[in-house]
Amino acid sequence: MANITCTDIVKAYGAHPVIEGLQLDIPDHEFVVFLGPSGCGKSTMLRMIAGLEEVTGGRIAIGGTDVTDLPPGERGVAMVFQSYALYPHMSVRDNITFGLRRQGASRAEIEPRLTQVAELLGLEKFLDRRPRNLSGGQQQRVAMARAMIKTPQVFLFDEPLSNLDAKLREKLRTEIRKIHMQLKTTTIFVTHDQLEAMTIADRIVLMRDGKIEQMGSPDEIFERPASRFVADFIGTPAMNFVHAEIVAGDRLTAHGGGMTLHLSPQAFTTLKPGQRVELGLRPARMDLCEPGAENALSGKVVLVENMGAEGQVITEVAGQEISFVTQAFRSLSPGDSVCFAISPDHIHAFDPETGDSLRQE
Amino acid sequence: MTRKRFVTLTLVPAIGLLATLALVSIAGAVWFAVMNRTLRSPDYDFVGAYNFLRLLRDRRFFNALEISAVWEAVTVIGTLALAVVLAVLIFETVKKPLTRNLICFAFLVPVLLPRVAAAFIWRFLYSPSLGVINYLCGLVGIGPVEFLADPSLALISVAVVDIWQWGLFFTVILLKLMETLPRDPIEAAMLDNARTWEIHAYVTLPMLKGPLISLALVKAVESLRSFDLIFVMTGGGPGTATETLDLYAYQMGINMGGRISYASAMSLLLLVVTTVAFTIIWKAGKKWAS
Known part of the structure; x- marks a missing residue:
């Protein structure tokens, strides 16, 4: 050895x-x-x-x-x-x-x-x-x-x-x-x-x-x-990527592709308003939610893929395909409107030019 | 037209032609063998098995049989041994594809030479007074050596020419076969601490067992037909030192005796012996390779 x-x-x-x-x-x-x-x-x-x-x-x-x-x-x-x-x-x-x-x-x-x-x-x-x-x-x-x-x-x-x-x-x-x-x-x-x-x-x-x-x-x-x-x-299904821009406000918020998402301020200490970022959203970290919940996204179901215990739901959110994984996929069918959310702690942000992670911790 | 009919129709002419050519000549040989025909006189009688019985008392026939067996063994083993050694050597030392191909091309030349041409070239090389081989021997204080006139050397000297022609050709075939082998088992053997010769002895050559047996059989059949080479180089001599069965049959039937019935009997015996021997070898080889 x-x-x-x-x-x-x-x-x-x-x-x-x-x-x-x-x-x-x-x-x-x-x-x-x-x-x-x-x-x-x-x-x-x-x-x-x-x-x-x-x-x-x-x-x-x-x-x-x-x-x-x-x-x-x-x-x-x-x-x-x-x-x-x-x-x-x-x-x-x-x-x-x-x-x-x-x-x-x-x-x-x-x-x-x-x-x-x-x-x-x-x-x-x-x-x-x-x-x-x-x-x-x-x-x-x-x-x-x-x-x-x-x-x-x-x-x-x-x-x-x-x-x-x-x-x-x-x-x-x-x-x-x-x-x-x-x-x-x-x-x-x-x-x-x-x-x-x-x-x-x-x-x-x-x-x-x-x-x-x-x-x-x-x-x-x-x-x-x-x-x-x-x-x-890494990860199946593969991560969703969304181009966004940091907007000014009392919370760390990114806006882009028709979505507004709060990010964890502890994880991203260097982000400044106006900075362009590429957000990474893991399908497995998202799930169905009530409308109006934090970081809720609403879209239209395009396809539901049955993976047994859970299913991958591919939705269209403001013209972009975003997928998430849920156990409650059986109640969904193409054409339905859905609301799903991701916790701020699980959002990744990358530099759009270099691809490097902007996470600090 | 059904498939079966098509197959039959296309095969019948070729097989028919081959069968006619083979069977007619064999039948002719059998016809001759039971007569006492000679080239000297037109008369002949039916003599039954007389020619065959005489063969069993002919010491020169048994000498020819022995020479043929030695010739087969020496040329087949020599050709394969040379091919294996050279192929492994080139495989291990020459890595550039261009150089390899040039060597292969050069190695193909001898077998492309007509037998008679190769025989004449080597007769000059072997010559005691003019030959380059004896010149080289002279430089180290040996000779002149009578390669083709010394009964103990003549057969080996002729066999060298045969091995030179076919061994180099088989080297090319073996080298190309080795190149098609998967790399992984060779690499596994390297990791298993095998030395280069062990890799070839235990891994690559056993993987080529099937092709090696086929090559040996091809060469064995080919060696049976070395009449032209031996005839030009030594004519069966000195004495009967290089007289194989086909040479003896020729001497008996056409050259000096003109006893074609006796020669036909000899050819038939040769046919039977080789058919039986090759069937046994082929079966054994197949069993060993599986």
Whole structure:
């Protein structure tokens, strides 16, 4: 087990840089998720830590040892690939023990460890099968067993659940989290699925265009997004954005798009009257209200999406589509007039030019 | 027109032509084999199994059988071994696509040469007085070596030419096959602490088991038809050191003996032996690959 330190990491393909001057510190035992849209450099970053991709500049240290120039096998890392990357011609047993056998471990040493990981991942019955005779979920378990048997300092997961169906994904996600609680091995997990990231991570590293956009606990990222990009990327349904202007008055108020909303003065201490802002309203933080309540918005229902326990209601408010989530969605139908509100504490405001959050606390 | 009828109508002419060509010649060989025809006289009699029984007492025939078996083993194993070694070497050391393609192009040239041309080129290279190989041997104090006249070297020397032609060609095929393999298992092996040779021995080559078996069979069939190469380079000599079955059949039937019935019997025996041998090898190979 070990901490990971990445200093001034640069990666370029020819003259085209994909990662520029990235700094990252991952403490021991932490479960970190690299999250971001495709092409943001998260997989490249993971592969550089694994040693499968050369760094153009900067240093990577694992457990205090500089591993930048070490081959992948000597870094003490184990990786689980999106495609599972099992050896197709070997039995499950040989797949799992391949790494240990390459290190010259004896049979007596390998056998108990094989039994242990096979038991942990429920693979005892499949040890003599070939990978092609296993389901996707079982194959991914074999890949995880192969990584775990080496007792590495660091686990790397490269979108390991992307090829599985939704139900299985959820199940394995929970298993991975449980295993981490048991083994406490430092883990980096790459995904583009924000829900996966939120549920599994101790800390999320949200990346965009080769840079870290925000780093923090799932709660921090959800409640205090550092930029419009983060706010937009995290949360389903996606955040509503409204262009507005701060107006003078005894309360901190923004007006725009036919809406007048009060903001929390503690959160936004620097906003001045006349300043243009982009407001962010989370659908999940809004609900139906009586007309005349604080921050009430009234609109016409365009569409109701049933999500089971609750529903997303898409409304038109002064020519702009705003959605909110409510449990009482079954009483609504397209064309109805509705009133819904958001508490001032849950309104986000961003700089319309830079996209940076204007929240102070 | 129904699909079945269309398939039948389009297949019948081709299969009919092939069957006629193959069956007529085999039938002709059987006809000859049970007679005692020679090129010297127009008379002939029916002799039944006489030619076949004589073959079983012919030591030169068994020598040819042995040479053929050695020739098959050496050329097939040599070709595949060279192809595997070179393909892995290029795969690991040459990363630039342009350089790789140039090497592949160069490697394709030998197999494009007609056999006879390749045979003549190598006869000059092997020549004790003019050959560049003997010149090089001379520089390190060996030789001159009689590559084609020394009975212990002749077969190997001819096999080298065959391996040169086909091994380089198979290198190109193998290299292209290796390029199509998924990267992930190779990377997983790198993370599993496997050395480069271990990655290829345990991961990439086993993943190519199926194609490798097919290549071996193609080469085995091809090696059976090396008459032209051996004929030009050594003519079966010195003595009978490089006389394979087809060469012996030719010598018997056409060149010196003119005993075409005897040669036909030999060809038929060769047909049976190869058909049986290849069926067994093919079945075993398929079982092993699955």
